[in-house]
Amino acid sequence: MHKIAPNFSKKLIAWYIQNKRELPWRKTKNPYHIWLSEIILQQTRVAQGLPYFLKFIEAYPQVENLANAREDEVLKLWQGLGYYSRARNLHATAKMVCQEMNGVFPDNYKDLLKLKGVGDYTASAIASIAFNQPEAVVDGNVYRVLSRFFEINTPINTTAGQKEFKQLAQQLIDIDEPGTFNQAIMEFGARYCVPQNPDCNNCIFNDSCKAFQQKNVDHLPVKIKAKPIKKRFFNYLVVLSKNEHTMLQQRTGKGIWQQLYQFPLIETSEEVNLRSLTKHTQFQTFCKNLQIDTISLFNETPIVHKLSHQHLSTRFWIVETLEENENTIPISNVKDYAVPVLIADFVSEFFENY
DNA sequence: AACGCGGGGCT
DNA sequence: AGCCCAGCGTT
Numbered sequence: 485m486h487k488i489a490p491n492f493s494k495k496l497i498a499w500y501i502q503n504k505r506e507l508p509w510r511k512t513k514n515p516y517h518i519w520l521s522e523i524i525l526q527q528t529r530v531a532q533g534l535p536y537f538l539k540f541i542e543a544y545p546q547v548e549n550l551a552n553a554r555e556d557e558v559l560k561l562w563q564g565l566g567y568y569s570r571a572r573n574l575h576a577t578a579k580m581v582c583q584e585m586n587g588v589f590p591d592n593y594k595d596l597l598k599l600k601g602v603g604d605y606t607a608s609a610i611a612s613i614a615f616n617q618p619e620a621v622v623d624g625n626v627y628r629v630l631s632r633f634f635e636i637n638t639p640i641n642t643t644a645g646q647k648e649f650k651q652l653a654q655q656l657i658d659i660d661e662p663g664t665f666n667q668a669i670m671e672f673g674a675r676y677c678v679p680q681n682p683d684c685n686n687c688i689f690n691d692s693c694k695a696f697q698q699k700n701v702d703h704l705p706v707k708i709k710a711k712p713i714k715k716r717f718f719n720y721l722v723v724l725s726k727n728e729h730t731m732l733q734q735r736t737g738k739g740i741w742q743q744l745y746q747f748p749l750i751e752t753s754e755e756v757n758l759r760s761l762t763k764h765t766q767f768q769t770f771c772k773n774l775q776i777d778t779i780s781l782f783n784e785t786p787i788v789h790k791l792s793h794q795h796l797s798t799r800f801w802i803v804e805t806l807e808e809n810e811n812t813i814p815i816s817n818v819k820d821y822a823v824p825v826l827i828a829d830f831v832s833e834f835f836e837n838y
Numbered sequence: 839a840a841c842g843c844g845g846g847g848c849t
Numbered sequence: 850a851g852c853c854c855a856g857c858g859t860t
Contacts, residue, residue, distance in 0.1 A: 525855040532846060532854085566844025569858075603857050623855045643839070670855055679853060680849065707852095711841080738859095740843065791844055792853095825845065 489692050492633070493658040493665055499688055500668030503675065505530070508537060510667070515589035515614040516547045522606045523574050527567060530674070536565050547587060550578040559743055559822035568742060573601030591615045604650070613663035620653035621666045622646070625673025630656075631705035632677060635694035640705045711793070717755055718798040720747040720827075721770065722782070722834070725805045729812035732821055740791065745821040747800075755786060755797060775806040782834065789826040800830055 504510070507530065509521035520540055524533040539561055544550035550558070555575055562571035577599045581589055590596045592615065596607035608619035620626075627640040630652055638645040658665040676687065684696045695701045723731040732745040750766050758779060761767055782800035789796040815835055823831070 522855065527844085527854055527856055529847075529854050564845075566846090567856085569843070570856090573857085601857065605856060609855070621855075624853070625855070628853095667855085674855075710852095738842085742843090789845095793842065793844090 489633075492689075492692075493656055495688055496668045496672060497658060497661065497664055499676075500664065500671055504667070504671055505675075507534070508541075513614050515591075515610060517541065518610050518614040519577075519589060519602075519606075520574070522609045523570055523601055524565070526570060526606070528565065533565070536562070544578075547578050547589075548582055550575065551582040555743070556822060560820065563744075563822045563828065564825055568744060570601055572743065576600045577602070589614075592617060593619045609666060612657075612666050616661075616663060618657055618659045618662040620650065620657045620662075621670065622650050622653050623670055625670040625677075626653055627705045628679065629669055629673045629677045632695040632701055633689060633693050635698060635700060635704065637704070637706050639708045641708050714794040716794055716796050717752045717786075718796050719750040719752060719756065719761055720798065720800045720830075721750065721767075721803050722747050722800055722830075723774075723803045723805060723809065723812065725809040725812050726807060728815045729808065730815050730818065731809070731812050732818065732823075740794075741824050743822075745823050746827050755799075758801075761801065774803075774809060777804045777806050779803050782830075787826070787830075789824075796826065798826060800834070 507521075509517055512518070521533075521537055524536050524540075540550070543561060544553065553575065555572065558575045559568060559571050562568060562574075565571075580599065581587060589610070590599070591611075593607045593611040596602055596610050597604070599607075602610070605621055605623050608621045611617035611619040612621065627645075627649055630636065630649055631638075631640065634652065636648065636652075638648050640646070640649065653669075656665075656669075676682065682701065684690055684693070684701055687693065687696070690696050693701075695704050721731075723729075725731075731748060733748055734743060734745050735741045736743070748770055750761065750764055750770070752761070752764065756764075758781065762779075780802045782802055783798075786797040786799050789798055818831055818835065
């Protein structure tokens with residue numbers, strides 16, 4: 485299908501040896517550490533994930549320590565990293581490995597793929613890096629490097645694209661050092677063959693990169709357009725009851741921030757003032773058992789919290805009550821709960837003295 | 839096959 | 850404002 489440049493893999497690995505970053509998970513073959521790093525790095529830059537990797541290794545030196553932790557504690561440690569299903573699957577897999585596999589990780593692609601939170605990419609990464617298996621990884625970097633070098637216009641976010649690139653990567657992999665090859669192609673994509681304004685004139689492949697020769701680098705890889713971003717309107721009720729207590733609720737069910745905590749939320753279809761807020765059924769239900777003293781608006785200008793797929797226009801309403809209420813916690817304990825960054829930012833500003 | 843899921847950095 | 854990031858699970 486594609487004509488393989490004979491020296492592609494060797495050149496890539498040579499570049500990697502010279503240019504790779506020293507990262508903690510590159511100094512070990514411990515499958516637990518490799519697995520942890522790969523879960524953290526899913527859709528996450530090294531710079532953002534690195535401190536979390538260090539925190540987790542310190543808190544849970546062995547997979548048994550992670551398996552024995554409470555889920556709330558794991559989520560708290562994951563706070564701020566996003567895609568929180570990763571943390572729940574991480575915890576579930578640690579338990580499974582300890583309870584059903586005697587604490588030993590699977591050592592091959594097929595069995596690794598059975599673990600929760602481990603898909604094609606991660607199974608290939610662990611198999612190749614920790615166990616030297618010739619399983620090619622295809623992540624965002626690999627799509628970019630290969631689509632450019634071979635000038636492949638197949639959209640990468642289609643089944644056909646995934647299949648084509650996986651097959652090509654599998655043909656290119658250096659079977660003598662598959663883990664090194666996989667890390668090399670990803671590192672090259674992350675550090676040199678970058679999405680915008682790559683330095684093609686000085687690239688080691690500028691004599692063989694088809695997209696460079698055709699002046700088509702800026703149009704690759706091809707990706708099908710994403711859906712437009714949805715706008716939502718959040719009104720958080722920050723209860724202040726006697727003795728410096730407040731109220732948190734855990735998010736359940738589908739949607740964003742599963743299992744994380746937040747203040748009681750009234751979602752509206754548009755921005756609302758106090759009058760319309762108090763007319764909402766949800767609001768009235770919530771206030772039924774509360775003796776409310778005053779309600780004041782913390783931020784007139786909504787805080788717009790941006791997620792990949794939705795923008796949350798948010799206002800915080802301060803609700804002071806006249807008594808001690810049920811289901812409240814000391815404000816000084818709020819810091820122990822896993823909360824979305826949107827809530828964490830508000831808490832650190834509003835409750836800074838607690 | 840399409841969709842939902844975070845937060846941050848860079849242009 | 851838009852794009853991307855060592856993707857995965859669900860529908």
